[in-house]
Amino acid sequence: MSGGGPEGAAVPPGRVVAGRYRLLEQLGRGGMGVVWHARDEVLDRDVAVKEVRAPAGLLDHEVRQLYVRLEREARAAARIAHPHVVTVFDVASDEGRPWIVMELVRGLSLADALETEGPLPPAHAARIGAGVLSALRGAHAAGVLHRDVKPGNVLLANDGRVVLTDFGIATVEGSSALTRTGELVGSPEFLAPERALGHPPGPASDLWSLGVTLYAAVEGISPFRQDTPLSTMRAVVDQQLPAPVRAGTLTPVLEGLLRKDPALRLGAEEAEDMLRVVARGGTVPDAGTPLASEAPTVPAYAPPHAPAG
Missing domain, CATH: 3.30.200.20 (Phosphorylase Kinase; domain 1)
Structure with a gap:
């Protein structure tokens, strides 16, 4: 039934x-x-x-x-x-x-703030990102993945706090019915490439989603959004990262978090340190490793409904 x-x-x-x-x-x-x-x-x-x-x-x-x-x-x-x-x-x-x-966190979500106020200055976005990354590090240390980091799940409290919500609740893995109906619970444009390919998520997958969130916060657009969920996931896996034009000093962090290969992404501690520097108005060097705009090292695209091999 x-x-x-x-x-x-x-x-x-x-x-x-x-x-x-x-x-x-x-x-x-x-x-x-x-x-x-x-x-x-x-x-x-x-x-x-x-x-x-x-x-x-x-x-x-x-x-x-x-x-x-x-x-x-x-x-x-x-x-x-x-x-x-x-x-x-x-x-x-x-x-x-x-x-x-x-x-009950009184305030706005980052999604609401971006809709009403438009893109954020790099230092402001970096401060928000540092709070989210601190939350992710605490969660990962406790063995909990978020799996749906996106502006709608980042709360900007009236008391100045940045609060990450909806841990482990918004995204459902491994349901045969979701595979059968083609329904994806979550947000394809924030999905890491390895997850779009059907591989298990890990801490690095949350860091990719944070990178997309911060890119959208400063650029005003999501880097891989397409007309349909399937074409969006294809873009996540196959398309080059559009070069940021408004990110300024936040650019090295975005490029480090948005490397297609999870093994090459910025680590959480390094990324948080860089975000705190940018939030204070400082600059950070380019880490110098392959960027998300280069050829992915993950396997070639397979539709998300395909059985795991």
Whole structure:
């Protein structure tokens, strides 16, 4: 029996989830559900609650497997204690679905900021990037990959913090139904080449996604975006990196993070050091190794729906 799409009717404001979290208003909506501003009626505090919904096309047993995995990954993310990582308070279960309860970060996402204000100066983007990279280093040290670093998951808090959210929640790996339907959960234009080729993600994959995020922040365009998800992934794997024109002192960092071969990408510690220098108004040298615009060393492109060989 097919799930036929995200199950259940739309959840109304005012509903109390797991006997504790009263939903107040929607904060955002994405491919894997809705984020709500909610009230924790036990601790009397405002929180953000992610209402997770399975994508269309999954069989019933695949939906159950998906929810088990998402719950496990949310609990792993809850172990990350870092000032630049959104705090996960709880993973509640209600009507057979996981609801991820997080700290409520008041502010804008980087995506919203770019839409309203346009491209950022290199030093400003570098400061944001340094915060995100610090978060990623903390997560990777705890054995947690993000797998969907993008402007929409970078929060710019009103108190000045840069906060990375949605660890392990927004991207789903290994579902036969996703392969069968051709549906990709996540953002193809921020996907690392090795992931577009169907290889397992690693810490370097998150660093590529950060590089694309920073490129979009300073250039005002995503470097590999095309008309369709499949053509975008082809561009990620095959096309040269468009030379940055507005990045200025951030250029060496972008080129270092956007090397096609994950083994040649900037390491997290070096990249964070470089970003902090640029954020202070300094300059950094070109690392001098092959750039993303050169021929990739990953295997030739294979459509993402092809079975792993």
